[in-house]
Amino acid sequence: MDSAATLAFGGLAATYLFLRFLLYLTQDAREPPSIVNWLPFLSPLFGMIGEKSQFYLRLRDSYNLPIYTLRLPFTRIYVVNSTDLIPLLQKQWRTISFAAIAADAGGLVGMSKEAVKVMHDDITSEHGFSVSWPRFIIPAMSPGKDLDAMNRAAITVFATEADKLRAQGVATVGLGEWSRQAMVIATTNAVWGPQNPYQDADVAEAWKTFESGFLTLSMFPFAKLFFPKLIRARERAAAAMIEYMRRGGYKTASGLVRKRFEHHHDQFGLAIDDVARGELGNTFAVLGNSTPCALWLLFHLFSDNKVLRDVRHELSALVQESHEEGWDTVCSIDLASIRTSCPILLSTFQETLRYRAVNPGPRVLVEDVLLDGRILLKKGSMLMIPAPVQHTSVLAWGNDAGEFDHMRFARKPEPGRRGPNRVAFRAFGGGHILCPGRHFASIEIMALSALMVLQFDITPVGTSKWVEPICKGSPAQAGFPIPDEDIMVELRPRAPNTKWQVKYSGSDEAIGIVSEDIVANQE
Ligand code: HEM
Incomplete structure (x- = not known):
């Protein structure tokens, strides 16, 4: 040497x-x-x-x-x-904080320095901006007329999309792209109302570009210089949202957006343009998880004949048939009934969340914490409760934790078989940081799937065998894996000359998906 x-x-x-x-x-x-x-x-x-x-x-x-x-x-x-540490961690929600992470996103969506400061003030107090707003919107996102109106708006879009597909006869589509588009239009219409800026395909595309580079922007301090395309996309979406807010679009939006406006502008004094940019941040929560989740539920429903048969049988019982000139049959369904009359669809949805969710459950330590009087967690560190770790735990779910079992959440307790472990179910978070959009998203995604199961047969192009998609290139921030290649499928109307009448009458009771709602329903 x-x-x-x-x-x-x-x-x-x-x-x-x-x-x-x-x-x-x-x-x-x-x-x-x-x-x-x-x-x-x-x-x-x-x-x-x-x-x-x-x-x-x-x-x-x-x-x-x-x-x-x-x-x-x-x-x-x-x-x-x-899993045993989770309740202890959740009790420390002020110091093991999600709000601090949400507040940091303010800068990334281009909010003013003043607004970012307001978001960081009193970060451990329920009176501070970032802790108080998720609580403030809960009434608009819980069972009741605001939530019903949102689900009704989304279901109207799905019913129209299904009509269009049936009119085409056999249609060949990428299942990921088709379900993404249907979910984006339905969800954003439901949230932002008749003046929804994402109705403009250009704005929706700009948002998609920005979303895909969000993590990159958050990691590089001089992002403006190195990633001009991402910044341009952000500013395109921001300009549309600012115009929407200035025109008063929020006044005819969902209860969610109206409540956010009241909280951010009226109570905390944020400028209209900052409120608008805040809605870009809100778009992550609104679209980020629901769109890929819808794809995975469709995949699990159609790729296994047993699952499809069970769910179709359950749904068919809700359809009422009548006759009208020009049609073989008129089928009517009130999708509000899927909440209470479709335990197998509900269980398949929950199992899809358990089996596919990859959210990392990030938190920031805003102070030193001595957990359980013995485990030191230092201020400034991150903490993660990765959903897949909990969702594949044999201790929590039993020896078949690694298998997809569409009946797992529907089965009555049996000796020798472990029932669902509600603490280890992390798809919607838990404790103080529980997704307030869960009621809306659950109904919305199950409603889309119900319409597809009732109205179409779906098979992969050129074969009847479904292949597990590869997701190696899925973005690190995705809450559900995104397949590297779309799944090309044929959609074939089951009864071509049938007219469908779809409605959503609404409901005052929450679906029992997370333990917090199951307990609330029993009280
Ligand atoms: C399948 C669909 C969805 C899933 C799986 C999901 C999941 C989650 C999770 C896991 C969290 C907590 C983050 C954590 O624990 O780290 C969360 C928070 C949140 N979600 Fe969802 N979400 C979905 C849909 C929605 C929708 C449609 C909306 C709004 C319309 C929404 C609004 C929110 C909001 C505002 C928060 C922040 C709560 C807070 O800061 O306390 N979510 N979501």
Whole structure:
């Protein structure tokens, strides 16, 4: 070895030893054990980027720890495996904060410095902006007339889309693209009302571009210089939303948007343009999970004949037939009845959420926390409760945790078979950070699926065999995996000369999907 090589090798070895020592020195013995340190501060990054949610499953199975630390450059992440720790963590919602993450998104959607400051003020108090708004909108998103109006608006779009497809006869579509478009139009119409800016395909496309680069923007401090395309897309969507707000579009929007306006503008004094940019942030919550979730439910319903048969049987009982000149049959359905009369569809939906959700459940420590009087979590760190870790836990779900069982949530308790574990069901979050859109999204996605199951046969193009989609390129921030290639399918109307009359009458009771709603329904 020549002296230059010796010097380089010596330098590397010294740096390595120094970094290992730094790791040791800065890790408190009461913190969760730090793992994956073969290349200090960098090796966890390789796993997180390369393996995505599979990384956390591998670490759970290899190390068998209730909670562990991943050390990264300038930060650390505590990753939770143990279901038993979740209630303890949820009690500390002020200091193990989701609001702090939501507040950081203000800058990314281009809100003013004043607005971003308001979002960060009193971050641990229920009177602060970022903690109080999710509570403030709950009445508009809970069972009642506002929620019914939203679901009705979405279902009107689905019924029209189904009519258009039936009129085409056999249609060939990409299932992902078709369901995404139907969900985007239905959901955004339901949320932003008759003046919905996303009705303009150009604005919807700009939003899609911005969404795909959101994580990139959040990671690079000089994003404006390096990613002009993303910034242009954001500004295109922002301009449309600002115009919508200035024209008073929110006045005819859903209760959700009206409540947000009242909270952000009337109570906290945000400027109209900032409120509008806030709606870009809201679009992540509104569309991010529901669109891919709808695809996966359709996939599970149509790719397994048994599931399709069971769900179709259940739904067919809700259809009333009559006759009208020019039609073989007129079929009428009130989709409000799927909430109470379709336990197998509901169970298939819940199982789809359990089996497919990959949300990382991120939180930020805004203060030091001594969990259970023994586990130290340090201020400034991140904490994650990855949904797939909970959803595949054999302890929580039994030996068949790795299998898709469409009856899992519908079956009566049986000796020797574990029932659903509600704490380990993380698709909608839990405790204080529980998705307020869950009632709307559940009805909406099941309604779309119900119409498709009743009206169409769907088969992959050129074969009757469905293939599990590969999702290697799915974006890291996606709440559900996005397939690398679309699933090309043929949609064939089951009874071509049938007229469909679809309505949604509404309901005052929540569907029991998360434990918080099941308890509330029983009270
Ligand atoms: C299948 C569809 C959906 C899923 C799986 C889902 C999932 C989630 C999850 C997991 C969280 C909490 C984040 C966490 O624990 O880390 C959340 C929060 C939220 N979701 Fe959803 N969501 C869905 C649809 C919707 C829809 C349609 C809306 C609005 C119309 C919505 C509005 C929100 C809001 C506003 C929050 C923030 C709550 C807070 O800050 O406390 N979601 N969602």
